[in-house]
Amino acid sequence: xxxxxxxxLADVACCVPLVRQPLTADxxxxxxxxxxxxxxxxxxxxxxxxxxxxxxxxxVCDLTEPLGLSxxxxxxxxxxxxDAGLLTRDKRGVWAYFTLVPGALDSLAxxxxxxxAAAASV
Amino acid sequence: xxxxxxxxLADVACCVPLVRQPLTADxxxxxxxxxxxxxxxxxxxxxxxxxxxxxxxxxVCDLTEPLGLSxxxxxxxxxxxxDAGLLTRDKRGVWAYFTLVPGALDSLAxxxxxxxAAAASV
DNA sequence: ACCAGATATCGACGTCTGTCAATACGCCGG
DNA sequence: CCGGCGTATTGACAGACGTCGATATCTGGT
Numbered sequence: 330x331x332x333x334x335x336x337x338l339a340d341v342a343c344c345v346p347l348v349r350q351p352l353t354a355d356x357x358x359x360x361x362x363x364x365x366x367x368x369x370x371x372x373x374x375x376x377x378x379x380x381x382x383x384x385x386x387x388x389v390c391d392l393t394e395p396l397g398l399s400x401x402x403x404x405x406x407x408x409x410x411x412d413a414g415l416l417t418r419d420k421r422g423v424w425a426y427f428t429l430v431p432g433a434l435d436s437l438a439x440x441x442x443x444x445x446a447a448a449a450s451v
Numbered sequence: 452x453x454x455x456x457x458x459x460l461a462d463v464a465c466c467v468p469l470v471r472q473p474l475t476a477d478x479x480x481x482x483x484x485x486x487x488x489x490x491x492x493x494x495x496x497x498x499x500x501x502x503x504x505x506x507x508x509x510x511v512c513d514l515t516e517p518l519g520l521s522x523x524x525x526x527x528x529x530x531x532x533x534d535a536g537l538l539t540r541d542k543r544g545v546w547a548y549f550t551l552v553p554g555a556l557d558s559l560a561x562x563x564x565x566x567x568a569a570a571a572s573v
Numbered sequence: 574a575c576c577a578g579a580t581a582t583c584g585a586c587g588t589c590t591g592t593c594a595a596t597a598c599g600c601c602g603g
Numbered sequence: 604c605c606g607g608c609g610t611a612t613t614g615a616c617a618g619a620c621g622t623c624g625a626t627a628t629c630t631g632g633t
Binding site: 347348349350351352354357358360361364365367368369370371373374376377378380381395429434435437438439441442443444 | 469470471472473474476479480482483486487489490491492493495496498499500502503517551556557559560561563564565566
């Protein structure tokens with residue numbers, strides 16, 4: 330299933346806003362892959378909930394109930410986000426803590442925006 | 452097929468970056484709808500090609516061949532983008548010219564970015 | 574009025590995706 | 604070492620999606 334571990338997000342979001350020059354088929358495919366990862370209500374809410382959670386991290390048990398989805402489904406969505414390079418998983422003991430990858434969403438935003446897109450964080 | 456003419460893009464992208472506070476189910480659904488519209492290689496390239504085309508507009512005939520997809524398919528993708536509020540269609544004579552909606556992609560970028568998101572252009 | 578060309582719509586097809594129940598895996602406490 | 608708990612994986616299924624060929628619609632010219 331093309332479970333292509335951690336996409337080259339940097340490659341996707343490194344360069345020019347897409348409105349500046351026509352995307353190649355490859356760049357478009359890469360960018361689309363990343364966008365597909367966040368183009369889902371459940372995953373958007375997950376990103377949002379994790380970011381807003383105390384310590385900017387959360388475990389599956391924090392997310393299942395407020396989302397209203399089953400534990401396997403939440404786990405599945407989190408995997409998609411990790412594979413897309415948007416989240417990191419940190420397993421401490423029995424719990425798996427998820428955190429936003431710093432700058433990942435910003436890089437994505439930069440590609441979409443026609444404004445200059447300041448160099449992403451570190 | 453929920454052909455919900457022209458989504459309230461402004462409603463989606465008006466407010467806070469999604470990393471600032473948890474999205475409601477409704478906001479997440481709206482945002483996801485718009486993101487789904489661009490989360491496709493063909494549609495990303497269409498946006499990109501239109502933006503880069505002379506006069507920042509293009510007709511279907513300009514796009515079919517470079518994309519390598521059939522005319523009905525291109526027409527379909529363009530419709531999705533128009534319905535999502537990202538493109539406008541302007542039929543002049545036999546040709547249909549498509550243009551980016553100013554600020555639409557920028558608004559989207561602002562919701563994704565954690566950076567302040569300046570008020571979108573005019 | 575007719576025809577040719579550009580675009581839109583329709584119907585069908587295979588594939589991908591989101592969801593769940595069931596189950597497996599890993600870690601910890603007793 | 605065993606049982607409980609949090610998480611991940613599997614298998615199955617319904618619905619959505621991208622694509623095409625065929626066809627309809629509209630426009631401009633002859």
